[in-house]
Amino acid sequence: METGKNTQPILILTPLIALHGLMHILATTLPALSPLVKEEFQLTDTAVGGLSFAFAAAIGLGSIPLGMLSDRYDGIKLISLGFFSTAILSALLLLSHDFLSLILIFIAMGFFLSFYHPSALSYIANTFKVRRGKTFGVHETGASIGIAIAPLIAGSICFYFGWHLVYVFWVFPTVLFAFLLIRLMKGRGRQNFFSDANADDNDKKLKVFLRQVISTGSLRRIYMIEGLFGFVFGGSLTFIPIFLNEGGLGPDLAVMMTCVFTAGGAAGKFVGGHFSDLVGERKVMSYGFFLTAPLFFAVPFLPLSWAILALALAGLILPTVLPAIITTISKEIEPSRMGIAFGLLMFAGFGFGSVSRLLLGLVSDNFGISTVFYPIVIAVLVGGLLNICMPIRHGCKG
Secondary structure (H helix, E strand, O other): OOOOOOOHHHHHHHHHHHHHHHHHHHHHHHHHOHHHHHHHHOOOHHHHHHHHHHHHHHHHHHHHHHHHHHHHOOHHHHHHHHHHHHHHHHHHHHHOOOHHHHHHHHHHHHHHHOOHHHHHHHHHHHHOOOOHHHHHHHHHHHHHHHHHHHHHHHHHHHHHHOOHHHHHHOHHHHHHHHHHHHHHHOOOOOOOOOOOOOHHHHHHHHHHHHHHHHHOHHHHHHHHHHHHHHHHHHHHHHHHHHHHHHOOOOHHHHHHHOHHHHOOHHHHHHHHHHHHHHHOHHHHHHHHHHHHHHHHHHHHHOOHHHHHHHHHHHHHHHHHHHHHHHHHHHHHOOHHHHHHHHHHHHHHHHHHHHHHHHHHHHHHHHHOHHHHHHHHHHHHHHHHHHHHHOOOOOOOOO
């Protein structure tokens, strides 16, 4: 594969890391703001979960067609288009003061955010052939840094300007790095790894890929594991701020304190990617899931300060799982189908993540906010058990 100068893939990785962080900032800010949205519109926890469900579901559902497009067309241009569109929608939130318009804007924003992962992960998988786990881990640190700072910055802005202005704040870096990515890619030509010269042949390859997922036990399980990871992470992000708010913190402070759960993710993902190369992806996933379960289980029984510490440790350990999942997929799938493979992976993560927000909202309204941690513990344990039962495979299959 032609990559231009040897340093160019590394240069392009830099804005991708930044945009990955911004993608997750934009995706994380809404659930982090859940106490303030709940207060403004006088919502139940189920309604709050429904709003986050619609947002995350749009990201998940959009990932599949965007995965197919990224295999056929220039994925970098798709990424830039998605971010420019998201910036416009973020500005429109200033004009939104009723719940219906809020839902519609976030559904559209979720769809355009879905442009990122299939294209970016496919590009990385097809460009970096050596120490791929470490490269994915480095790429994931962008997401974790974004997730870590999103609640802190969002809460700080809310203190002075209200939550509507939070998304407007992120418009400027989003547009800046999207332009930088286009600039660095200029002159390199289209970066698709799936020939669009014969549409029928592409459709046949897509059907082969889907049959591969259905018939291969290890692939089915890894997509289910990603879904369970999304269930745990998406539900936690939405209801930890509400848990902290009902535990005695004010809404603005509860938003800011959510960063204790998100802050350790960058280190966790880097460690997860590094050890995926050293000891294997399955061991990393097993430790990540099984060490996290008792921490989530203990949270409802602890005083608030100790509960915050347990959430901080859970937020450090759980993200080690993600680079191991991504590296496993990159080894199983041939280059021409990377886009749809990662699109389906994002559908599993954000799809299950969206369901968890609605389900945990119902649990909270009926049994109390502390009970949302029990379904989370069950999902963590099932993820660990699925990993243990996963058959061992090596190399991609056509």
